[in-house]
Amino acid sequence: MRIPIQEVTPETKTAEVLGWVHEVRDLGGLSFFIIRDRTGILQVTVPKKKVGEEVLAAIRDVSRESLVRVAGTVKAIEKAPGGRELVPVEFEVISKSKSPLPLDVVEKVPAELDTRLDARFLDVRRPRVAAIFQVRSSVMQVISEFLYARGFVNVVSPKIVAAATEGGTELFPIAYFEKEAFLNQSPQLYKQLMMGAGFEKVFEIGPIFRAEEHNTTKHLNEATSIDIEVSFADHHAVMQILEDLIIRVYQEVNDRCAASLEAMEIGPLSVPKTPFRRLPYADAIRIAADATGVSYGDDIGTAAEKAIGEIMGEHYFIVDWPTEIKPYYALPYENDPAVCKAFDLMHPRMELSSGSQRVHQHDLLEKQIRTKGLSPESFEFYLQPFQYGMPPHAGWGLGAERLIMTMLSLGNIREAVLFPRDRHRLTP
Ligand code: ATP
Ligand code: MN
Numbered sequence: 001m002r003i004p005i006q007e008v009t010p011e012t013k014t015a016e017v018l019g020w021v022h023e024v025r026d027l028g029g030l031s032f033f034i035i036r037d038r039t040g041i042l043q044v045t046v047p048k049k050k051v052g053e054e055v056l057a058a059i060r061d062v063s064r065e066s067l068v069r070v071a072g073t074v075k076a077i078e079k080a081p082g083g084r085e086l087v088p089v090e091f092e093v094i095s096k097s098k099s100p101l102p103l104d105v106v107e108k109v110p111a112e113l114d115t116r117l118d119a120r121f122l123d124v125r126r127p128r129v130a131a132i133f134q135v136r137s138s139v140m141q142v143i144s145e146f147l148y149a150r151g152f153v154n155v156v157s158p159k160i161v162a163a164a165t166e167g168g169t170e171l172f173p174i175a176y177f178e179k180e181a182f183l184n185q186s187p188q189l190y191k192q193l194m195m196g197a198g199f200e201k202v203f204e205i206g207p208i209f210r211a212e213e214h215n216t217t218k219h220l221n222e223a224t225s226i227d228i229e230v231s232f233a234d235h236h237a238v239m240q241i242l243e244d245l246i247i248r249v250y251q252e253v254n255d256r257c258a259a260s261l262e263a264m265e266i267g268p269l270s271v272p273k274t275p276f277r278r279l280p281y282a283d284a285i286r287i288a289a290d291a292t293g294v295s296y297g298d299d300i301g302t303a304a305e306k307a308i309g310e311i312m313g314e315h316y317f318i319v320d321w322p323t324e325i326k327p328y329y330a331l332p333y334e335n336d337p338a339v340c341k342a343f344d345l346m347h348p349r350m351e352l353s354s355g356s357q358r359v360h361q362h363d364l365l366e367k368q369i370r371t372k373g374l375s376p377e378s379f380e381f382y383l384q385p386f387q388y389g390m391p392p393h394a395g396w397g398l399g400a401e402r403l404i405m406t407m408l409s410l411g412n413i414r415e416a417v418l419f420p421r422d423r424h425r426l427t428p
Helices: 051-061 112-117 129-149 188-196 236-254 258-263 280-293 303-310 364-371 378-387 399-409
Strands: 014-026 031-039 040-047 067-076 086-096 172-177 179-183 203-207 221-230 278-282 316-322 336-347 350-357 395-401
Touching: 014 040, 014 086, 014 258, 031 067, 031 236, 040 067, 051 086, 067 236, 129 203, 129 236, 129 258, 172 188, 179 188, 188 203, 188 221, 188 364, 188 378, 221 236, 236 258, 236 316, 236 350, 236 395, 236 399, 278 303, 280 316, 303 336, 303 350, 303 364, 350 399, 395 399
Parallel strands: 040 086, 278 316
Antiparallel strands: 014 031, 014 067, 031 040, 067 086, 172 179, 203 221, 221 395, 316 336, 336 350, 350 395
16 A cells, blocks of 8 residues: 555564655665655665566666656664665556656756746746745635635636726727627726625735737746725725735745745745734835835835835735826725825835725716726626625735735745646646
8 A cells, every 4th residue: 555655663573655756766785766756755775686587677667757666664764764664565657757857856956947947847846936836825724714704705706807997008809799899908897896796895816918029037927816805994994904815824834835935945924913004105206216216106116115125124005006006996085086095015125005095986987997998888797786786895916926926935926826827828
């Protein structure tokens, strides 16, 4: 009976394991194989004089990254990884690997990210790369648990849509029978429809598609958005939920993913300090003005983000944005309509999330859609529920990959996606 490699301890007597041949070392009379499965590595030591002909034939034939089955006796030995080795009675090559490998799994030579992504299945055989996706999986689980525990309903909105959420050009058109359709860039409009439907608290974790042409280290053309929308809540309330969520994610990753963090050689995460500071947009611009030349009314681009992040040094919110540069659905302050109840959650390196209290008044919403140069006619399905008892509401969208990237200090957002889609990459 096969057991996970991790379960082979110095006290184990006999074991049968399945794994990939991580490393091979031949010292003449003695051969060493490091066998790897998703739980760990194990040294297999073959004293050539003491094993049968079948074992000898198999080890002559085996290449690195072949899948093998090894059964034999376990010996405690201090110098081996995990303090034990396996001496085979049986050694079978189950699935042979071609040589040379498109990517060196042992990483003697560091590979370019492009090479790694081309051979992603081999790349994620590396324990420290697999660890990213272990953490990602846990993060998604924690987020769902957190939101379910707070009474959120999980919804799924369509990804094939007729209208752009925010107008603009960042849309992928698709052929939809005789009509023109697009891949959705955000579940925004549908989340709001569900507020009109009386759902009160919804969340969705799903893909968003953005036809951004530029190649950056923090943009994907297909990303994962964690979205919430809450009725009878203002922007302060949903910022608090977001702050609580981020903290919970960091804490739980430390609790649940110690082995993965160790495999990545980053140790326990330092949990962000709370409360996250609320930095008014006007002050943010002042901080960035000298270094980057931005002025009031400008968007906060990458350079400004960085300049402000260096000063802030920890997660923070940028609040009170000019109405003009936020989407039409962000609610202006009653006493100062040039400023709206929108916020961005920032990691010192980049934006993680955008949100706001939303406009729930039909006529104001229609007016703001026009102000943005869009036509209310193409938003009819969206505007309709605002005439039938729409509650006040607020929400945000948080980029899953940016959360993982900043949490694990990854240099490129592509490292947080198994099969990233970017300007040049459509396979694998
Ligand atoms: P940025 O200005 O950094 O390009 P954005 O303001 O256009 O981001 P939003 O429309 O506010 O993005 O989307 C909400 C969140 O979704 C962002 O804060 C980010 O975390 C994530 N996100 C948006 N677009 C992308 C993308 N192309 N790749 C990865 N994540 C994205
Ligand atoms: Mn944004």
